[in-house]
Amino acid sequence: MSAQPKRSPLRASKTTASPLRAVPQDPSQSEVRAAFLSDYATHLRASNNKHGRPYQEKTVTAYTKAVRALDRWMTQQGMEEDFTGLDTATLNLFFRAYFEEHEQGGTNTVQRNLRPFFSWLEGEFDTANPYRDKNLQRYSPPVGVKPKTLSAEFVGDLLKVTGNGHPRVRDFEKVRDHAIIRVLTEGVRAEELLTLRLDSLNLEQGLAQVVPLKDARAAGEGRIIPLQPKTVVAVTRWLRIREQHKMSKGEHLWLGSRNRGRLTYSGLYRMLNRRAGEAGYDSVHPHQFRHTATDDMLSAGMSGEDVMTIQGWKDPTMLRRYAQDMAASRALKAARRMGDRY
The missing domain is CATH 1.10.443.10 (Intergrase catalytic core)
Structure with missing residues (x-):
């Protein structure tokens, strides 16, 4: 009498588990960089920001959009490296090319939004971080751009x-x-x-x-x-x-x-x-209403301290920037309200 085959005591799976991400057999550099970007986005969604709070999806989108811009430029340049192969000189070339199309403000934004990505690469892959290099060309925010107040x-x-x-x-x-x-x-x-x-x-x-x-x-x-x-x-x-x-x-x-x-x-x-x-x-733009509200409150005679409280500012720098657009108009109205002084 032959022995019956023994059965497994484990619960049988009715479905075949799929991998978290399909890995190409012979990935191109573009596919490799896309994999880096996917892992980076996952990292952001599972991490907290410097304030100890989860990154908002809007922030994740902005950060990954900057990486995609870098990826597109690398593809246009025919670069074979992945992101870990980027050095300071190459990143300077990218920022200069980006500046030609997006000017000072756009370049400052993409440079700021790429900083967390290179910090992540440094921590995950022990790569040199170009943002720690004094030779990285910095693009400061545009100076003298006044907010636009709505009529x-x-x-x-x-x-x-x-x-x-x-x-x-x-x-x-x-x-x-x-x-x-x-x-x-x-x-x-x-x-x-x-x-x-x-x-x-x-x-x-x-x-x-x-x-x-x-x-x-x-x-x-x-x-x-x-x-x-x-x-x-x-x-x-x-x-x-x-x-x-x-x-x-x-x-x-x-x-x-x-x-x-x-x-x-x-x-x-x-x-x-x-x-x-x-x-x-x-x-x-929705933010123009915020500029306008600041001007409305100052025009009504509200103190700068009260405006800062309502607007949620701790630093008067933002108050001065927002108040700049209609400053001359408010000053003239205030002077006229005084009437004849002598």
């Missing part, structure tokens, strides 16, 4: 094309967009606006608490923003029509149209420029 006519026209806050307007997008534009006039950053949640609001007192950048929400964190009466009304109307959305039970204040989830930065940018086009204007 009162433009803001008024944007509010008009979104229903002007009329109580009979029931269009989902118009009510939402009108409320968003009103909140932007309070001086919040785009990122702060998009991370507002239902529990961020105290409409009875006309206040909102914005989450600090990097999306931290520890108890007591976040500064308090006073809301104008018309902003309170606009947000209240939005909360009523928001109940029609299939994701209205979620925590995020701003929801996408056609029952999409929370509003994203790209959605906000597209909305503002669509509304600007409807009002007959060129494109606008």
